[in-house]
Amino acid sequence: MQSDEPEDEVGAAGTSVDASRGQRRNGAATIYDVAERAGVAPSTVSRALSKPGRISAATEAKIRAAAEELNFRFNPMARALHTGRTQTIALVLADITNPVVFGIIRGAEKAASAEGYTLIIAESQESGDVEAAAVSRILPSVDGLVLATSRLASDRIRDIAVEKPVVLINRAVDDVAAILPNVSQGVTALLDHLDELGHRSLAYLSGPQVSWMSERRWENLLEGAESRGMGLVEIGPNVPTIEGGRAALRRVLAARVTAAVAFNDLIAIGLMKAAAESDVDVPNRLSVTGFDDIFGSELVVPALTTVRSELELAGQRAVEHLLAGLAGRTPEATDALSAELVIRMSTAAPAEPAVVG
Amino acid sequence: MQSDEPEDEVGAAGTSVDASRGQRRNGAATIYDVAERAGVAPSTVSRALSKPGRISAATEAKIRAAAEELNFRFNPMARALHTGRTQTIALVLADITNPVVFGIIRGAEKAASAEGYTLIIAESQESGDVEAAAVSRILPSVDGLVLATSRLASDRIRDIAVEKPVVLINRAVDDVAAILPNVSQGVTALLDHLDELGHRSLAYLSGPQVSWMSERRWENLLEGAESRGMGLVEIGPNVPTIEGGRAALRRVLAARVTAAVAFNDLIAIGLMKAAAESDVDVPNRLSVTGFDDIFGSELVVPALTTVRSELELAGQRAVEHLLAGLAGRTPEATDALSAELVIRMSTAAPAEPAVVG
DNA sequence: TTGTATGCGTTATCAA
DNA sequence: TTGATAACGCATACAA
Numbered sequence: 001m002q003s004d005e006p007e008d009e010v011g012a013a014g015t016s017v018d019a020s021r022g023q024r025r026n027g028a029a030t031i032y033d034v035a036e037r038a039g040v041a042p043s044t045v046s047r048a049l050s051k052p053g054r055i056s057a058a059t060e061a062k063i064r065a066a067a068e069e070l071n072f073r074f075n076p077m078a079r080a081l082h083t084g085r086t087q088t089i090a091l092v093l094a095d096i097t098n099p100v101v102f103g104i105i106r107g108a109e110k111a112a113s114a115e116g117y118t119l120i121i122a123e124s125q126e127s128g129d130v131e132a133a134a135v136s137r138i139l140p141s142v143d144g145l146v147l148a149t150s151r152l153a154s155d156r157i158r159d160i161a162v163e164k165p166v167v168l169i170n171r172a173v174d175d176v177a178a179i180l181p182n183v184s185q186g187v188t189a190l191l192d193h194l195d196e197l198g199h200r201s202l203a204y205l206s207g208p209q210v211s212w213m214s215e216r217r218w219e220n221l222l223e224g225a226e227s228r229g230m231g232l233v234e235i236g237p238n239v240p241t242i243e244g245g246r247a248a249l250r251r252v253l254a255a256r257v258t259a260a261v262a263f264n265d266l267i268a269i270g271l272m273k274a275a276a277e278s279d280v281d282v283p284n285r286l287s288v289t290g291f292d293d294i295f296g297s298e299l300v301v302p303a304l305t306t307v308r309s310e311l312e313l314a315g316q317r318a319v320e321h322l323l324a325g326l327a328g329r330t331p332e333a334t335d336a337l338s339a340e341l342v343i344r345m346s347t348a349a350p351a352e353p354a355v356v357g
Numbered sequence: 358m359q360s361d362e363p364e365d366e367v368g369a370a371g372t373s374v375d376a377s378r379g380q381r382r383n384g385a386a387t388i389y390d391v392a393e394r395a396g397v398a399p400s401t402v403s404r405a406l407s408k409p410g411r412i413s414a415a416t417e418a419k420i421r422a423a424a425e426e427l428n429f430r431f432n433p434m435a436r437a438l439h440t441g442r443t444q445t446i447a448l449v450l451a452d453i454t455n456p457v458v459f460g461i462i463r464g465a466e467k468a469a470s471a472e473g474y475t476l477i478i479a480e481s482q483e484s485g486d487v488e489a490a491a492v493s494r495i496l497p498s499v500d501g502l503v504l505a506t507s508r509l510a511s512d513r514i515r516d517i518a519v520e521k522p523v524v525l526i527n528r529a530v531d532d533v534a535a536i537l538p539n540v541s542q543g544v545t546a547l548l549d550h551l552d553e554l555g556h557r558s559l560a561y562l563s564g565p566q567v568s569w570m571s572e573r574r575w576e577n578l579l580e581g582a583e584s585r586g587m588g589l590v591e592i593g594p595n596v597p598t599i600e601g602g603r604a605a606l607r608r609v610l611a612a613r614v615t616a617a618v619a620f621n622d623l624i625a626i627g628l629m630k631a632a633a634e635s636d637v638d639v640p641n642r643l644s645v646t647g648f649d650d651i652f653g654s655e656l657v658v659p660a661l662t663t664v665r666s667e668l669e670l671a672g673q674r675a676v677e678h679l680l681a682g683l684a685g686r687t688p689e690a691t692d693a694l695s696a697e698l699v700i701r702m703s704t705a706a707p708a709e710p711a712v713v714g
Numbered sequence: 715t716t717g718t719a720t721g722c723g724t725t726a727t728c729a730a
Numbered sequence: 731t732t733g734a735t736a737a738c739g740c741a742t743a744c745a746a
Contacts, residue, residue, distance in 0.1 A: 027520065028497065039735045046725060056731060076498045077443065078723030080434040081738045088477075088498075095465050098651060102454045109453065109480050118495055120445075121478045123466050138475055140385070141433045141445075163384070180716055269656065295456060299626065301658040387739055398717045403741060413715060435739030438722045717746075723738105723741075 029070035038066035049074070079259060081326065085348060088144045089322060091315075092122040096148040098240070099294035100311065104148050107315025115323050117143075124151055128210070135160060142321045146170065146315070151210055165325050167318045169211045179318045179324075179334055183213075186221040186307035186339030190261065190289060193305070193341060195228055197349045199259045199287065204246050205271065206236030207263035214263045217291065221261065233257065238267055247271020249278065258287060258350035265290035265297045265306055272300065272346065283348035293342055304347035310337045377684055386427035389585075393493065395423035406431070432691065446679060447499045449479040449492060449554060451506040455597070455623065455666065456651035459528060461505050464476020464672025472680050474500075481508055485567070501679040503672070504528065508567050522682050524675045528569045534682075535692055536675045540570075543664035543696030544577040547618065547646060550662070550698060554587055554706045556616040556644065562605050562628065563593030564620035571620045574648065579620065595624055606635065615644060615707035622647035622654045629703065640705035650699055659702035667694045 007133040012148040031045040038045065047062040048055045049072075066072075082090060093101050120138055121295065124131030135145070135152075142166040154173045154176050160166055161176045168178040194202065204221050207214035212222060213267045218234060225232035235251050238244040247265035252260050252271065259304045262268035268290030275282050282288050282302060291296060292310035314337055360472035388402040395402065397416060405412045405420040406429075423429075437443040448465050450458050462478065469476045492509075494503070501522040507514060509531045518533045522664060525535035526573045551559065560651055561578050561604055564571035575591060583590035585607030592608050595601040602624035609617050609628065619625035625647030632639050639645055647654060671694055682689040 008700070032723080042723090043725080043734075044732055046723095047732085050725080054731090059731080073493075073497050075438070075723050077434045077437040078738090081432070081438050081723080081727045081740090084738085087432065097459045097652070099456070099459075102456075105478070106453050106480070109478065113491065113494075116494070118477055118479075120475055121462070121466065122470075123463070127369075134431075134470065137470075137473075140430050141475065257607075278722075281601040295454070296656050297655045299653050310494065385739095389739080400718075400741075401716055403739095404716085409742075411715090416716080432739050435722090436741080438724090438739080439741050441722085654733090715746105718744085720741100720743085722740090725737090727740080728734090730731105 028075065029067075029072040031072075031229070033070055034063060034072050036123065038062045043113055051330055064353045072276070077245040082261050085326075086141055086143055087116060088118045088120055088142045089319065090120045090122060090135075090138050090145045091319075092124060092131060092145065092147050092150065092241060094126050094131075094151055096123045098266065099296060100266075100271070100292050100309075101148065101311075102234050102295065103311030104315035104318075107312035107317075108146060108319045109315075111316040111319035111323070115324065117319075119201050120317075125231060126151060126208070128152055128156075130155060133186070142331060143326055146318045146322060148318070149211070149213070151208075163323055169314050169318050169323045171180040177331065177334060180308050180315045180322070180336050181339045182322045182336035183216050184220050184338065185336075185340065186309075187217060187228075187293070189222055189341035190337075191221070191228060191230070192225040193260075193343060193347065194259050194287065194289075196286070197259075197287070197347060198242070199230070199350055200231070201231035201255075201257045201259075203252050203260045204232060204234045204236070205238050205252070205257050205260055205262040205267050206234055207240045209237045211240070217263065231257070236263070238263065241266050242270035242273065245272075249274035249280070252286070253278075253280065258286050259347070260286060262288065262290045265304060267292045268304055268306070268346070269296065269300050272302070281351075284351050287347040287350070298344065305344045305347040306342050308340045308342050310339075312338055327333060328333065361371070363606065385395040385432065386424075386429040387428075387432070388428055391423045391429050392422060394427060395419045397413075400474035410453070412703070413469075432631050440682075443498055443500055443526065444473060445475045445477055445499045446676065447477045447479060447492075447495050447502045448676075449481060449488060449507070451481050451488075451508055453478070453480045456653060457621065457649050457666075458700050459625075459652065460666075460668030461672035463677075464669035464674075465503060465676045466672075468676035468680070474676075476676075481566070482706070483508060485509055485513075489513060496521060500683055502675050503675045503679060505672075505675075506568070506570070508565075522679055524679045526671050526675050532558060533686065534678055534691060535672045536678070537693050538666050538696045539693035540573050540696065541577050541692075541696065543648070544574060544581055545663055545698075546574055546698035548581040548585060550588070550700060550704065551616050551618075551644065551646075552587065554616075554635050554644065554704060556587070556707055558610050558614045558616075559590070560612050560614040560617045561589060561591045562599045562602065562609070562619040562624050563591055564595060564624070566594045568620070574620060582614060593620070595620065597621050599627035599630065602629075603631040606631035608622070608638065609634075609643070616704070617643060617645050619645065619647045622649045622651045622661060625661055625663070625703070626653065626657050629659070629661070638708075640703050641708045644704040644707070646704060662701045662704040665697045665700050667700050670694055675692070 031042045035042040035045045048060045109119050122134040131151050146167050148169040157173045172178050233255050268288050272282050272288050290304050290306040293306045296302040321331045373482050387401045390404045392399040402420050405417045488508050499606040504621050505526040507528050514530045529535050625645050629639050629645050647661050647663040650663045654661040678688045
């Protein structure tokens with residue numbers, strides 16, 4: 001094991017001058033090193049490099065040259081210690097392996113790095129306790145948080161929002177900023193589609209009990225079904241995974257509905273898998289739909305009809321909103337993200353006329 | 358906006374004493390606040406909370422109580438400034454939306470948080486320049502890095518490894534630690550399978566030119582094909598996405614092979630999609646295989662035969678290795694991760710006897 | 715065992 | 731415009 005290898009580092013860094021001063025033990029140059037090399041005071045270096053333009057062009061050039069030669073970079077910790085800003089934000093997710101989060105991560109990462117912020121990712125593994133622990137651990141080192149699909153109680157979220165700025169995704173809590181999809185738009189399009197196809201009786205396969213979004217989708221579904229005179233039954237809660245969807249098939253069949261609306265694509269896919277194994281014909285015997293349009297939804301056979309969420313945009317908006325607030329700008333109003341129905345092969349007209357209850 | 362709210366905080370902190378000191382402007386309690394409340398010196402607080410046991414039980418209890426009441430937490434930046442350690446590591450990835458990385462992220466996140474480390478995620482978007490910029494930006498604030506599927510030149514990686522400890526995943530560079538799958542094991546199993554089925558002519562759909570892993574797979578494939586007397590042709594480079602696989606169909610058909618071995622599952626899936634659209638029967642007319650066994654590979658129809666990589670374990674091992682080195686422990690030797698062949702529905706005996714070239 | 719003093723690298727305040 | 735200097739919150743060498 002080679003824990004230290006001083007000769008290498010010095011050899012690579014300094015150009016064979018005396019090794020006594022210059023770089024610190026850490027190997028990284030500081031503003032003192034730059035100041036010495038440029039023949040100015042450390043505070044001048046700080047100014048020149050932090051807020052360019054507020055200094056004489058000549059000295060600034062000298063300082064820049066010296067910084068360049070020493071490969072100087074600001075120490076973020078020292079900076080943060082004084083300013084209280086870490087230039088870091090946290091994204092906390094329920095389940096990293098759920099394809100739903102890919103888009104969110106990518107959008108958030110882009111928006112963050114665009115403004116020079118670093119993104120920290122924490123996973124709650126669908127557990128409120130784990131999430132609380134993770135948040136508590138990273139809270140001191142971030143300037144703000146994006147809570148996506150949080151499993152935390154509303155009160156706890158409010159507590160966090162008091163300490164640091166928070167933006168929610170797919171969750172609403174009083175007085176906390178949130179990026180939300182237009183649920184009613186998506187559900188309306190979905191019900192219209194099913195209605196036109198001739199479906200008269202639906203089942204909703206709900207998600208976890210603590211999922212705010214599952215509840216919202218149910219409410220909208222219920223209202224829409226009522227106004228259209230369609231039958232609707234809730235089956236759940238279901239674990240929001242393929243396995244969870246698989247396990248629900250029996251109850252769906254027993255409910256004698258012609259279409260199943262799943263809380264998310266994972267559940268929908270699981271349901272279709274189980275149906276295929278039981279020789280239940282999707283979509284002719286049973287239509288199946290999901291939400292999110294994750295990777296895999298168009299791969300599965302039959303390809304899944306689903307309500308697409310603009311996940312990447314959600315991640316991006318959330319971070320932008322957070323950063324705007326951090327910068328003292330007034331964040332734009334967060335209008336709902338559009339939810340578009342993607343019609344594929346898992347929905348069709350029911351084989352027989354609607355069952356009369 | 359209420360930046361300060363002294364009455365609340367002091368009310369909770371000091372017992373109505375003078376309001377001049379107490380909580381800092383930031384709102385967060387410091388060891389000074391705890392020290393004052395417990396009636397001891399700040400350094401004692403630091404000791405009591407940093408290394409429990411090395412202090413009298415009575416004072417420690419007092420200090421813990423005070424810390425609890427003030428909801429004290431160490432300021433990681435202040436700590437890092439002194440120790441040079443941030444308790445943070447970076448995971449840099451080529452493409453966050455590639456399902457391959459889910460496992461890596463999860464494994465890395467678990468291993469990191471298990472030791473109280475925070476994980477930072479950076480994405481290179483398949484670009485060496487973006488990756489270099491990202492690395493350079495986060496380098497000062499992390500204790501070490503895990504480079505997964507790096508698009509960086511070997512020299513650049515060595516440069517980074519001089520500044521901070523680095524562990525690679527799916528990439529080998531001299532003198533840099535790496536977690537690698539057992540490529541030859543996977544390829545051997547794959548070729549055995551194809552050989553038994555009766556395939557005599559294969560195509561390898563390679564990945565990006567800069568992909569070290571694509572090159573390794575090709576080398577093993579070539580060697581194995583030679584020793585088995587099988588024909589093998591390389592088709593590529595291909596963009597490692599579904600689209601990339603789609604685009605390769607024509608050349609695969611033109612090559613008149615009976616089986617296509619794709620660099621990864623995404624390419625394999627794309628190839629199958631294109632095949633389906635062109636009425637090419639997979640697996641009877643063309644067998645297709647992938648690498649990785651990502652989410653979606655068993656969803657697609659026909660379900661994909663592929664060489665599974667232990668991605669989660671790779672992420673975990675990489676972080677553990679890094680952390681062991683950071684802690685001064687000697688990291689365990691990094692033996693190759695096993696690569697298991699998962700036989701599903703995309704491979705079958707060729708419809709006709711092998712084409713004679 | 716506990717307290718005092720100092721430094722970590724930066725920014726900001728105040729002089730010059 | 732530039733320089734000296736005092737925080738920022740914590741860890742540690744040293745003293746008590």
